[in-house]
Amino acid sequence: MERLDKFLCDSGVGTRSQVKLILKAGRVTVDGAVVRDNSLKLDPQRQTVCLDGRSLGGKRRVVLLLNKPAGYITATEDPKDPTVMELLPAEYRAMDLKPVGRLDKATEGLLLFTNDGDLLHRLISPKKEVPKVYYARHEGAATDEDIEAFAGGLTLRDETVCLPAKLEPLGPGESLITVCEGKYHQVRRMMAARGMHVEYLERRQEGSLTLGALARGAVRELTADEIAALERE
Numbered sequence: 013m014e015r016l017d018k019f020l021c022d023s024g025v026g027t028r029s030q031v032k033l034i035l036k037a038g039r040v041t042v043d044g045a046v047v048r049d050n051s052l053k054l055d056p057q058r059q060t061v062c063l064d065g066r067s068l069g070g071k072r073r074v075v076l077l078l079n080k081p082a083g084y085i086t087a088t089e090d091p092k093d094p095t096v097m098e099l100l101p102a103e104y105r106a107m108d109l110k111p112v113g114r115l116d117k118a119t120e121g122l123l124l125f126t127n128d129g130d131l132l133h134r135l136i137s138p139k140k141e142v143p144k145v146y147y148a149r150h151e152g153a154a155t156d157e158d159i160e161a162f163a164g165g166l167t168l169r170d171e172t173v174c175l176p177a178k179l180e181p182l183g184p185g186e187s188l189i190t191v192c193e194g195k196y197h198q199v200r201r202m203m204a205a206r207g208m209h210v211e212y213l214e215r216r217q218e219g220s221l222t223l224g225a226l227a228r229g230a231v232r233e234l235t236a237d238e239i240a241a242l243e244r245e
Protein backbone atom coordinates (compact mmCIF):
# COMPACT_ATOMS: atom_id res chain seq x y z
CA MET A 13 0.00 0.00 0.00
CA GLU A 14 1.18 3.49 -0.82
CA ARG A 15 0.08 7.00 0.13
CA LEU A 16 -1.87 8.75 -2.61
CA ASP A 17 0.21 11.95 -2.50
CA LYS A 18 3.47 9.96 -2.81
CA PHE A 19 2.01 7.97 -5.70
CA LEU A 20 0.99 11.21 -7.48
CA CYS A 21 4.44 12.80 -6.93
CA ASP A 22 6.18 9.63 -8.17
CA SER A 23 3.93 9.64 -11.26
CA GLY A 24 5.25 13.11 -12.14
CA VAL A 25 2.02 14.98 -11.38
CA GLY A 26 3.86 17.68 -9.38
CA THR A 27 5.59 18.51 -6.14
CA ARG A 28 4.01 17.57 -2.83
CA SER A 29 2.48 21.05 -2.42
CA GLN A 30 1.21 21.08 -6.01
CA VAL A 31 -0.29 17.62 -5.50
CA LYS A 32 -2.08 18.90 -2.38
CA LEU A 33 -3.74 21.67 -4.40
CA ILE A 34 -4.62 19.28 -7.25
CA LEU A 35 -6.28 16.94 -4.76
CA LYS A 36 -8.11 19.82 -3.07
CA ALA A 37 -9.49 20.86 -6.47
CA GLY A 38 -11.12 17.43 -6.84
CA ARG A 39 -9.14 16.53 -9.96
CA VAL A 40 -8.09 13.08 -8.77
CA THR A 41 -10.23 9.94 -8.71
CA VAL A 42 -9.44 6.50 -7.31
CA ASP A 43 -11.51 3.76 -8.96
CA GLY A 44 -13.86 6.45 -10.26
CA ALA A 45 -14.51 8.29 -6.96
CA VAL A 46 -13.09 11.78 -6.29
CA VAL A 47 -10.52 11.70 -3.48
CA ARG A 48 -9.28 14.84 -1.68
CA ASP A 49 -7.45 13.07 1.16
CA ASN A 50 -3.72 13.06 0.37
CA SER A 51 -3.00 10.46 3.05
CA LEU A 52 -5.31 7.87 1.49
CA LYS A 53 -3.58 4.49 1.19
CA LEU A 54 -3.92 2.70 -2.10
CA ASP A 55 -2.67 -0.34 -3.96
CA PRO A 56 -1.57 0.96 -7.38
CA GLN A 57 -1.57 -2.59 -8.79
CA ARG A 58 -5.22 -3.05 -7.97
CA GLN A 59 -6.66 0.47 -8.05
CA THR A 60 -6.94 2.99 -10.87
CA VAL A 61 -5.90 6.56 -10.19
CA CYS A 62 -6.97 9.23 -12.68
CA LEU A 63 -6.01 12.89 -12.99
CA ASP A 64 -8.58 14.95 -14.92
CA GLY A 65 -10.11 11.66 -16.08
CA ARG A 66 -6.86 10.20 -17.45
CA SER A 67 -5.42 7.10 -15.94
CA LEU A 68 -1.97 7.36 -14.29
CA GLY A 69 0.60 4.57 -14.21
CA GLY A 70 0.22 1.47 -12.10
CA LYS A 71 -3.24 0.87 -13.44
CA ARG A 72 -5.16 -2.17 -12.38
CA ARG A 73 -5.72 -4.73 -15.13
CA VAL A 74 -9.41 -5.34 -15.63
CA VAL A 75 -11.31 -7.76 -17.85
CA LEU A 76 -15.08 -7.32 -17.95
CA LEU A 77 -17.73 -9.62 -19.32
CA LEU A 78 -20.91 -7.93 -20.61
CA ASN A 79 -24.10 -9.69 -21.67
CA LYS A 80 -24.79 -7.29 -24.53
CA PRO A 81 -28.38 -6.44 -25.39
CA ALA A 82 -29.41 -5.64 -28.98
CA GLY A 83 -29.40 -1.98 -30.02
CA TYR A 84 -25.85 -1.02 -28.94
CA ILE A 85 -22.93 -0.76 -31.30
CA THR A 86 -19.48 -2.04 -30.42
CA ALA A 87 -17.41 1.15 -30.49
CA THR A 88 -15.93 3.48 -27.90
CA GLU A 89 -17.94 6.40 -29.32
CA ASP A 90 -20.50 7.03 -32.01
CA PRO A 91 -22.31 10.20 -33.14
CA LYS A 92 -25.60 8.39 -33.75
CA ASP A 93 -26.10 5.15 -31.86
CA PRO A 94 -25.69 4.20 -28.21
CA THR A 95 -22.43 2.31 -27.68
CA VAL A 96 -21.57 -0.65 -25.48
CA MET A 97 -19.44 1.71 -23.35
CA GLU A 98 -22.68 3.22 -22.02
CA LEU A 99 -23.54 -0.14 -20.47
CA LEU A 100 -20.44 -0.12 -18.23
CA PRO A 101 -20.94 0.96 -14.60
CA ALA A 102 -19.49 4.39 -13.76
CA GLU A 103 -16.48 3.03 -11.86
CA TYR A 104 -15.14 1.48 -15.07
CA ARG A 105 -15.61 4.50 -17.34
CA ALA A 106 -12.17 6.08 -16.72
CA MET A 107 -10.25 2.82 -17.01
CA ASP A 108 -9.48 3.00 -20.71
CA LEU A 109 -11.33 -0.24 -21.40
CA LYS A 110 -11.73 -1.40 -25.00
CA PRO A 111 -14.13 -3.99 -26.38
CA VAL A 112 -12.43 -7.26 -27.39
CA GLY A 113 -13.57 -7.75 -30.97
CA ARG A 114 -17.07 -6.70 -31.92
CA LEU A 115 -20.67 -7.78 -31.95
CA ASP A 116 -23.12 -6.28 -34.46
CA LYS A 117 -25.72 -3.80 -33.22
CA ALA A 118 -28.42 -6.49 -33.37
CA THR A 119 -26.29 -9.29 -31.86
CA GLU A 120 -26.64 -10.10 -28.18
CA GLY A 121 -24.47 -11.96 -25.71
CA LEU A 122 -20.91 -12.31 -24.52
CA LEU A 123 -18.62 -9.32 -25.07
CA LEU A 124 -15.33 -8.82 -23.23
CA PHE A 125 -13.59 -5.54 -22.43
CA THR A 126 -10.05 -5.02 -21.18
CA ASN A 127 -7.53 -2.27 -20.51
CA ASP A 128 -4.66 -4.72 -21.17
CA GLY A 129 -3.52 -4.07 -24.74
CA ASP A 130 -1.48 -7.28 -24.95
CA LEU A 131 -4.38 -9.44 -23.87
CA LEU A 132 -6.69 -7.59 -26.27
CA HIS A 133 -4.45 -8.30 -29.23
CA ARG A 134 -3.91 -11.88 -28.24
CA LEU A 135 -7.64 -12.53 -28.02
CA ILE A 136 -8.54 -10.98 -31.37
CA SER A 137 -5.57 -12.41 -33.27
CA PRO A 138 -6.66 -14.89 -35.96
CA LYS A 139 -3.48 -16.83 -35.08
CA LYS A 140 -4.83 -17.60 -31.61
CA GLU A 141 -8.13 -18.93 -32.96
CA VAL A 142 -10.08 -18.66 -29.70
CA PRO A 143 -13.35 -20.50 -30.48
CA LYS A 144 -16.54 -18.49 -30.16
CA VAL A 145 -19.92 -20.18 -29.97
CA TYR A 146 -23.04 -18.47 -31.37
CA TYR A 147 -26.69 -19.41 -31.16
CA ALA A 148 -28.63 -18.45 -34.30
CA ARG A 149 -32.29 -18.49 -35.23
CA HIS A 150 -32.50 -18.55 -38.98
CA GLU A 151 -34.60 -19.24 -42.04
CA GLY A 152 -34.49 -22.79 -43.41
CA ALA A 153 -32.99 -25.87 -41.76
CA ALA A 154 -29.30 -26.79 -41.70
CA THR A 155 -28.52 -29.98 -43.64
CA ASP A 156 -25.64 -32.45 -43.57
CA GLU A 157 -24.22 -30.68 -46.64
CA ASP A 158 -24.26 -27.38 -44.75
CA ILE A 159 -22.42 -29.01 -41.83
CA GLU A 160 -19.79 -30.37 -44.21
CA ALA A 161 -19.45 -27.03 -45.99
CA PHE A 162 -18.81 -25.27 -42.65
CA ALA A 163 -16.28 -27.94 -41.62
CA GLY A 164 -14.41 -27.65 -44.90
CA GLY A 165 -14.01 -23.84 -44.74
CA LEU A 166 -16.82 -21.91 -46.38
CA THR A 167 -16.39 -19.49 -49.25
CA LEU A 168 -18.60 -16.44 -48.71
CA ARG A 169 -20.60 -14.74 -51.48
CA ASP A 170 -17.80 -12.19 -51.94
CA GLU A 171 -15.22 -15.05 -52.32
CA THR A 172 -13.77 -14.61 -48.81
CA VAL A 173 -12.62 -18.00 -47.53
CA CYS A 174 -13.34 -18.83 -43.89
CA LEU A 175 -11.47 -21.13 -41.54
CA PRO A 176 -13.17 -24.45 -40.80
CA ALA A 177 -16.14 -23.93 -38.49
CA LYS A 178 -18.71 -26.09 -36.73
CA LEU A 179 -22.43 -26.01 -37.51
CA GLU A 180 -24.70 -27.91 -35.10
CA PRO A 181 -28.42 -27.84 -35.95
CA LEU A 182 -30.56 -27.74 -32.78
CA GLY A 183 -33.82 -28.06 -34.70
CA PRO A 184 -35.42 -26.48 -37.76
CA GLY A 185 -34.32 -22.84 -37.91
CA GLU A 186 -32.01 -23.05 -34.86
CA SER A 187 -28.29 -23.81 -34.81
CA LEU A 188 -25.08 -23.42 -32.83
CA ILE A 189 -22.12 -22.14 -34.84
CA THR A 190 -18.52 -22.25 -33.60
CA VAL A 191 -15.98 -20.04 -35.37
CA CYS A 192 -12.33 -19.28 -34.58
CA GLU A 193 -12.05 -15.91 -36.33
CA GLY A 194 -13.89 -12.59 -36.30
CA LYS A 195 -14.53 -11.36 -39.82
CA TYR A 196 -17.11 -8.62 -40.34
CA HIS A 197 -20.66 -10.09 -39.98
CA GLN A 198 -18.98 -13.47 -40.08
CA VAL A 199 -21.73 -15.77 -38.83
CA ARG A 200 -24.51 -13.92 -40.68
CA ARG A 201 -22.50 -14.09 -43.92
CA MET A 202 -21.60 -17.78 -43.42
CA MET A 203 -25.23 -18.70 -42.91
CA ALA A 204 -26.30 -16.51 -45.86
CA ALA A 205 -23.75 -18.30 -48.05
CA ARG A 206 -25.76 -21.49 -47.36
CA GLY A 207 -29.11 -19.77 -47.97
CA MET A 208 -30.04 -19.36 -44.30
CA HIS A 209 -30.83 -15.78 -43.37
CA VAL A 210 -30.05 -15.15 -39.65
CA GLU A 211 -32.93 -13.53 -37.75
CA TYR A 212 -31.40 -13.59 -34.28
CA LEU A 213 -27.81 -14.05 -33.09
CA GLU A 214 -26.35 -14.45 -29.60
CA ARG A 215 -22.72 -15.13 -28.66
CA ARG A 216 -22.81 -17.69 -25.85
CA GLN A 217 -19.19 -18.65 -25.35
CA GLU A 218 -15.65 -17.39 -25.96
CA GLY A 219 -12.90 -19.87 -25.15
CA SER A 220 -13.86 -21.39 -21.81
CA LEU A 221 -16.01 -18.40 -20.81
CA THR A 222 -19.80 -18.59 -20.93
CA LEU A 223 -22.54 -16.12 -20.05
CA GLY A 224 -23.52 -18.24 -17.03
CA ALA A 225 -26.29 -16.57 -15.05
CA LEU A 226 -25.31 -13.04 -16.09
CA ALA A 227 -28.49 -11.11 -16.99
CA ARG A 228 -28.84 -9.30 -20.31
CA GLY A 229 -27.28 -5.83 -19.95
CA ALA A 230 -25.29 -6.84 -16.84
CA VAL A 231 -21.51 -6.68 -16.43
CA ARG A 232 -19.09 -8.55 -14.18
CA GLU A 233 -15.34 -8.57 -13.66
CA LEU A 234 -13.47 -11.74 -14.53
CA THR A 235 -11.63 -13.37 -11.65
CA ALA A 236 -7.84 -13.78 -11.70
CA ASP A 237 -8.34 -17.50 -12.48
CA GLU A 238 -10.63 -16.71 -15.41
CA ILE A 239 -8.11 -14.21 -16.80
CA ALA A 240 -5.30 -16.75 -16.43
CA ALA A 241 -7.43 -19.34 -18.32
CA LEU A 242 -8.10 -16.80 -21.09
CA GLU A 243 -4.37 -16.14 -21.40
CA ARG A 244 -3.77 -19.86 -21.84
CA GLU A 245 -6.43 -20.24 -24.58
Ligand code: URA
Nearest residue numbers: 116119197198199200
Ligand atom coordinates in the same frame (compact mmCIF):
# COMPACT_ATOMS: atom_id res chain seq x y z
N1 URA B 1 -20.93 -12.78 -36.57
C1 URA B 1 -21.87 -11.91 -36.99
O1 URA B 1 -22.37 -12.00 -38.10
N2 URA B 1 -22.23 -10.93 -36.16
C2 URA B 1 -21.74 -10.79 -34.93
O2 URA B 1 -22.14 -9.87 -34.21
C3 URA B 1 -20.78 -11.71 -34.50
C4 URA B 1 -20.38 -12.70 -35.34
